[in-house]
Amino acid sequence: MITGRRSPRLVSRMAPHLVPHLAMARTALITLLSHYRRHPGQLAMLLVGLWVASALWSGVQAINASARDSYARAEALLSPRLERLERRDGAPLGYADFTTLRRAGLPVSPLIEGTIELNDGQRLNVLGIEPLSLPAGGIGEDRRTGNGGEDGANPLGLLQPPGQTRLAPETLATLNFSPGERPITAGGERLPPLVIDAQLPPGTLLVDIARAAELLKRGPRIDTLLLAPGTPAALPAAYRRTPAAQGLSPGQLTESFHLNLTAMGLLALVVGLLIVHAALGLALEQRLGLLRTLRALGVPGRTLVALLAVELVLLGLAGTLPGILAGLWLANILLPDVAASLEALFSASVGASLSLPWHFWAGSLAITLGGLATAGLGMLWRTARLDILALGHALSSHADSRRRQRRQAGLATLAWVFALGLWAWPAPSGTPSLIAGFAMVALALAGSALALPVLLGAALEGLKRCLGGNSPRTALIRWALADLQLQLPRLQLAMMALLLALATNLGVTGMVGGFRLTFLDWLDQRLVADLYLRPPPAAYDSWRDWLETRPEIATLLERRETDTRLIGAEGERPVALQGISADPALTASWPLLATLNADRAAAWQSLREGAALINEQLAIATGLAPGDMLTLASPSGPFTAQVAGIYPDYGNPRGEVTLTVERLIQRFAAKPGSMGLVLTPGLAAADEAALRQRLTRPLPASGEALAPSLVDQRSVHRQARQVFERTFAVTRALTGLTLGVAALALFTGLLAQARERRARLAPLWALGLGRTTLLGVTLAQLGGLALATALLALPLGVALNWALVAEINVAAFGWRLPLHVFPAAWVQALGLAVLVALLAAALPAWRLWRAPPRQLLEEFSAS
Amino acid sequence: MLEMRDIRKAYATPQGPLSVLEGVDLSLAAGASLALMGESGSGKSTLLHLAAGLDTPDSGEISLDGQRLSAASEPARAGLRRTRLGLVFQQFHLVPSLSVADNLTLQARLAGRETPDWSGELLTRLGLAEMADRYPEQLSGGQQQRLAIGRALAGRPALLLADEPTGNLDEASAETVLTLLLELVRDSGCALLMVTHSTRVASRLERRLTLSHGRLLAEEAR
Incomplete structure (x- = not known):
C-alpha cells in the first residue's frame, strides 16, 4: 500500500532522469552484443568454455553430493549415540542374552546384519530389527512411530503379517x-x-529381526545388542559396552576419495575458464575501438563497465545452465563406477542414481559464475581504465607485452617459491596435510602455466637469433618464428590449458600405472595360498582339525580379525587387529617396509615370540617405528608388544596391527576367521578338483549344516584387479576429458583469430608464397608450439606424479607408493600434443587453403 | 555557444612537461562555423578533445551553452557529448558489427533523440539509402565518412566537432563529403568546429583560426 502511494511520485521524479539512461544503456548493450553476431566463433568459444567448465565441475559435484547423501543416511541409520553391548568372554550373542538383559531392566534391542542374494544375482545388505524394543534416538525413533515409511502410519507394519521390507527409493529403482x-x-x-x-541408505533392506534371521539362516544368534543412550552405567559383569559406530564413518573414510574427485573437477573448471578468459580477452581487444567510440559518443565509462558485467552474466547463464545439465548426464554415467569403487574400497554403499540437494544447483551456478567473474575481472578492469583519447591505437605495444611477461614471470616464481615452501615446511602433526598437498600441486601447476608463455617467448627469441644465413628458407623460418611471437599472447591461454591437461594426464597416468604395478606385486606377495576357506564360525575348529589331516594340503594359514583400540599418550584410537599364521610359507614373501636393524628374519621371529607388526597407515598416523612399544586394549586388560616391523597395506583405509593368530585367540578372544590352504606341490588336478568339491559342502563332523565359503587365489586376484580398474575409471575419464577441453581451447582459440591470421598471411601470399607453403608454415608453427609445450609438460608431469604418490597419497590414504616413470607415456603425450594442435589447426588451415585469391587480395588490402 | 577561456594543457614526457596549449581563448556562436588550422603538433586535436569533453584542461574554463564543461564530472561530460555534440573523426570509427542504418542512428538512440524521418532523410541525402543493410566494411572510404557524418548529425547536436573529416579521402571524395557536411550543418542549424590542414577546406567555413606553438594567431578574415 505504501509502495502504491509512493510509486507515482517516485516515477514522476525519476522518470525524466532514468528513461534516457535506460534507453542509452539498452542501445549500448545491443551495440556491444552485436560484436558476437559478426564473430560467432568467439561466442561459441565463450559458451563452450563455460559449458565444459560447468559440466565437468557440476558432474563431479553431483557425484559427491549423491554419495554424501548416502553416507548421511547410512550414518543416520546407526546413530553414533547408540551403544552396543558385547560379551566379555567374546562369545557370540544370542536371544538368551537379550532376555537376560531385558529382565535385568536394561533397554536393549537386538540387531542382526548380513547379506542376501536375490534370484537375479543382486546382493543387498539386510538389517533385522526388533521394532518394539528399539531405543529412541537412534535408528528406532522414526521406525517405532512409523514416520519413516511411505505407508508409515502403522508402527507395527514390520511385525504384522505379511511384514514389510523397507528400502530406499533408489534401491527400489535398482531392483526394478x-x-x-x-x-x-x-x-x-x-x-x-x-x-x-527415504531415510534408509541405498543397498539396505530393513526387516523384522525374525524374518531377517530366517533369510540369513542365523538361528538363535544375534549380531548386536543396542543400548539406549543415557542408560545407567551398571551392567551385568558378563557384558561390556562399545560405541555403536566404532571406527570411522563412511563419510570420514571416503573424504579423501571425494577430495581427489573435487580436485580433478576443479582442474577441469580452471582449464574451461582459461578458454573463457582467452575468449573474453579476444572479445575485448577486438572491441576496444568500439568501446572508445561509445565513450566518445557519450556513454559514460562506468555505464560501459556495468554493461560488460551484464553481458558476462547473460553469457554466464547461457553457458552454465546447459553445462550443469550436461554435468548431470556425465555424473549419471560415472556414478555406477564410483559407487562400485566406494563399495569395494570403503564398504560404503552409494546409490547408483543421483540424489541432489538444492544447494548443489546453487553451488554449481555460484562456482561457475564466480569463476567467470574472476576470468572477466581483467576485462572490466581494462575497460574501466580505457584511455578514451587512444582512439584507433593498437592495444598492446611491445613494451606492454614485455611488461606483461615480466609480471607473469614474477608471479610464476612466487607460485613456485610458495609450492616449494609448502613441500619443505614440516606439517605440525608430522603427517602431510591433504589441503597443503593440493595447495602445493595447485601452486606448482599455476606457476608453470604462468611461466609457459615466458619460456616459449624466450625459446622463440633464442631460435630467431641462432638462425643464420639468408636463404629463402631461412627468411621464411625467421618470419614464422617472429609471427609465432606475435601470436603467442593470443595463444598463451590455450597453451597453458594444454600444459595443465598434459601434465595432469602424465602425472595421473604415472600414478595409476605405478600403483597398478605395486599393487599387483603386493597382492602376489600377500596371497600365497591357493584356496581361501571361511567355514561357519561354529564349525571352524572341526574344519581346521580335518584340514590338518589332509595330504592335499601342505600348509594351513589361519587368519582371524577383530577391532580394538590403540592406547597412546594422546588418547585411544580404533585399530583393526589381525592374527596370522607366521609360517615361512607366508612370511617368506610378505613385504616389510621397515624392520629393526633391517633384519626381516628377526622381525618374523619377534612376531612369533609376541611382538607386533603394524601397517604403514598406522605408522604414519602415530609415528610408531620398529623397536617402539604399543599398547592395545584387550578383554583381559592392556596388552603391550614391541613393534617388530612395518608392512605396506594398499587400499586399506584403517590402521592395522598384526599379531600371531594364537595371540589373538588368547588375548583378544577373536572370533574364527578364514584359512588359507597352500596345496601340496605336484598335486594331481583330479585330487585338487575333488578337494575343491569337498570344501563346498558342510562338514558332518562339525554338526553345522552350513557350507563354508571358498574362493581361489585367481578369483581374489581377478576381483582385486576389477576393483582397481573401476576405482581409477573415473580418474582416467576426468583426465581424458580435461585433455579434450584443452584441445577445444586450442581449437576455439585458433578459430577465433583465423580471420586475422589470414590477414597476416595475405601479404606473404602477395609476395609470392603459395598457399600450400603457407598452410605448411601454419601447421608447423602450431605443431612446434604444442611440441614445445609438451616437452615442458614432461618434467611437470613427473613432478605431479611424485607429489601424488609421495605427498597426496600419504595424506589421503596413509600410505606411500614408489615412484614409477613410464617413458612410453611420455612419447604418447608428445605425439598427442602435436596431434591435438594439428587437429585444432586443421579447420582454419583448410579455410586458408580454400580461400579464393580475391578474398586474400581484399584481406591484403585491409592489412 | 562554445566558450574557451585561457586554456592551458601540458603532457608529462620523459623529458619533462610538454606544454601543448598556452592560454587559448576561443568562442563560437550558435550556427557558426570555424576552421582550426595549424601545423602537426600545434595542439589542434588537443583543443578539439577539450571542446568535446574527452579530456580536461590543466587550467582555464570551457563552457557549452553556459554549462561549465571544464568543471563537470566524467558522466556529466559524457552526457553532454551524447546529447549536445556530434563528433566526426578522420578514421571514421564506425561500429563494424552494426549495419549502416544502425550505425547512423547509434548516437541518436544513445541520447534517446532518434527521429526516424530525420534518419531516413540523412540516409537518402548521404546516398546510403540503398546500402542501409550493409556493414561498414562493405563501403568505400567516402561512403564510410558520409556515414560517420550522418551518425554525428542524426541526434541533431548543437555543435559538430570534426577532426580532419576529409583527411583520409581522395580529392573528389573529399569535395563531395565536405559539400554534404556543410549543407547538412547549415540545414540542421548546428555550429561547426573543424580541425583541418587544408586551406581550401578552411576557406569554405565562416571563420578561420590558426594555432601555432600552443597559441592562437590573429583570426584571418574570409
Missing part, C-alpha cells in the same frame, strides 16, 4: 520392482512386501 512386490532370494524365499523408506 514396485512397492508391494515381493522379490525372491537366490534360496527361493520370498521377501515381505517392499515399502519405500
